[in-house]
Amino acid sequence: MSQVSPEKIRANVEVLVKFNNRSTISSADANLPPGTGILAASDWIKKQLETYSEACGGCLEVKVDEFSQSPEAAFNGSNPRIVRPTLIRNIYAILRGTDSKASKRIYLVTGHYDTRETDVMNTHDPAPGANDDSSGTAVSLESARVLSQLKFPATIVFAAVAGEEQGLNGSRHLAQLAKDEGWQVEGILNNDIVGGDTTPGDTLQNKSLIRVFSQGILPSAPVETIRQMLSLGIENDTPSRELARAILDVSRSYFATPKSFRPVMELRLDRYLRGGDHKSFSDLGFASVRFTEWRENYNHQHQHIRVENGVEYGDLLKFDDWQYIAQVARLNIATLGTLASSPGVPEKVRVVTTNLDNNTTLRWDAPTAASEAVKYEIVWRETAVSDWQFSADASKFGDSSESHSATLPISKDNVIFGVRACDDRGHCGPAVTPFPERRP
Template sequence: MTTSSADPQIAAALKQISAEKIRANIEKLASFQTRSTLSAQDQASIAAGHGIGAARKWIKSEFERYSRDCGGRLEVKTDSFTEQPADRIPKPTEITNVYAVLKGTDPENAKRVVLVTGHYDSRNSDTLDTTGVAPGANDDASGTAVSLECARVLSRLKFPATIIFLTVAGEEQGLNGSHHFAQMAKSEGWNIEAVLNNDIVGGDRNSQQDPSVVRVFSEGVPSAATDTELKLIRNLGGESDSPSRQIARYVGEVGRTYVVGLKPTLVFRLDRYLRGGDHISFNQQGFAAVRFTEYREDYHHQHQNVRTENGIEYGDVPKFVNFDYVANVSRLNAATLASLASAPAPPDKVRLVTKELENDSTLTWEPSPGSRTDAYEVLWRATTSAEWEHTQPVGNVTKTTLPISKDNVIFAVRAVDKEGHRSLPVVPLPER
């Protein structure tokens, strides 16, 4: 498996991530009684600290506090819309996503975006219950806390590319908030290179939980692939080389470099059985996105009314959250965001020459946009291997030939800057 050297600035930033601050944020989010998307948003409820409106106001105030602490470089925004009645939306409902933008400092790279998200709405046993207690500590105050903590720590630093820290609503009603946000990003032509969705990353404190593992789910065949692209994927055996899967592999490499005590376990499917998450909304719009989820979920503590029944405690309350685990997941996310935002753009139009039968392999590409790239690397692995196995530096060129048969491996090319930051790898298309 491939590895990279650590950036001292990123390593130092990860030490600032605090399990105690994460605990405080999760407990605060759980204190609003319910964060159901359908719950109260009137001023009286907000003033009383009840409902999703109060939660939204608090999240926005936290982002604004982080912005003040970094001299105003973090721009806090909201994305509001009215969702019309549907299966889990009984009446027109205002849904608001809250996010903060850390603008890239390099004009050549500032339009490149990496994004981290979690959903701040919650539910209990009845997804239409607007008033019953629904603390949502793990699902998904934990993921919201990851976005907040990454924003708090990374906003103190400067990166060439832009980082967006997003919290969405409407997930439990049908991914409504993320669907609207992803559609907005596509319609406005945002260049989002990677989306990291954190949903149920609380490391539930049951006896069978493994606090050293976090699952990373990624789609194989892109959801937005055209018929022509699907035919090419089938012909070339590219079912495991979607852009989302490259993010998952990148997370694995970052984890080996920066995060001791937490192993990203790559799960090569879109999501768990019978479940879904906000990364799917981005996948459907053609963006590369992955999902982080704890190793073993306890369904007594998800989508349940808070109660004790037959000696079993039900409900998604903070006491079942492992805050040190959430801190490690935050470190993995922050390291991935910082690494991608520090790296040059990926190379463009990567091609594998297939003009004649030969045992060597020739790859060509166009230079990465911008001037940050210092060199390129070629990666390859056996067609049956999950992760990249070999790395070959090839210098600052746009063509290279390797004595390896293209029939036996999967290739990719990535850009590297002078400090060793690496872009996402790009798998070549055939060129005849």
């Protein structure tokens, strides 16, 4: 984390801004000035990742997910944002895990590098996107630069996607690619608008906080599953919500002073009237979250650059806070490193509900891609609390290498339980909340 450089983050954002307008649909324009537009930006991002790979002896596999997006119908009730076949490129780099089994597990960090003007179809007027989302792209790049110098059992992917402003096109394609190719993705960290907007006179911005949004129950889940989760009160214990809790746990380990910087878990998919790339992954069942600064300034997003009645509009460099973006990068790096070092998540976690009693017996199977010894922790919280409050070593309550189970003198009716897998050094994966099991 100490290797994260606010100066390098700033340098990357400054280069991205120089591409003038990174509208996704500019890829179909033939009259752009040389060195501007989305395709020029994608070439530069690819080159940056290749430079990081050279520095680590070729440890990164740099790839381009390129496709032609067909014209689409109206987006969110507005006019279509893709009106002719449009080339879209997602750029990503793979840091393969060192363990033959654990390397199948994948954690992904992403930001979108396309931008927009007030008119989402405008491809020529300046749309610097210094915050939305050069800041998130810079987090992906800085994470790649720093973590490529280390080795982890599991695999980490560093991505920059396009098409977000036109309808999440790039992330949707990358998510479907991951699904079709059978990627065992256990967590996606999406960074979108993490620049820590610094507007003169704004006293309500809080540079010590970063919001973490995550999906609750998927609307596409089977009706019976939805009914069961609601009846059990575990609608806030989806994989995406557990990933958010894991981020909060990481922050307590790596940010010793919570007042300096901490994530805040938001129990909703996203903000009102807005959306982000984490939804593309969440829709396909992948655990995913979105990082966003505490207080957005909408005068500095999706705006034609101008001054009106003394108010400055535009997503400009001068409103980014490089120290804040560096803190966001450190949190991403700490989370990715922790999860990629962990054994993953336990399988088939269940709570025994055969008899009426005030004890709780939990059972689970080992993570499918763990090759080293695994320690298990039981975590729990009161039903009205959003984050884990207590934890205990499962071995003290009956867990053994032969049979993974634990019985605690705590009523399952009063709390929500979870089981998480950890390595010997304390790197834990996200917890998994049990479903009921009746045993003969």
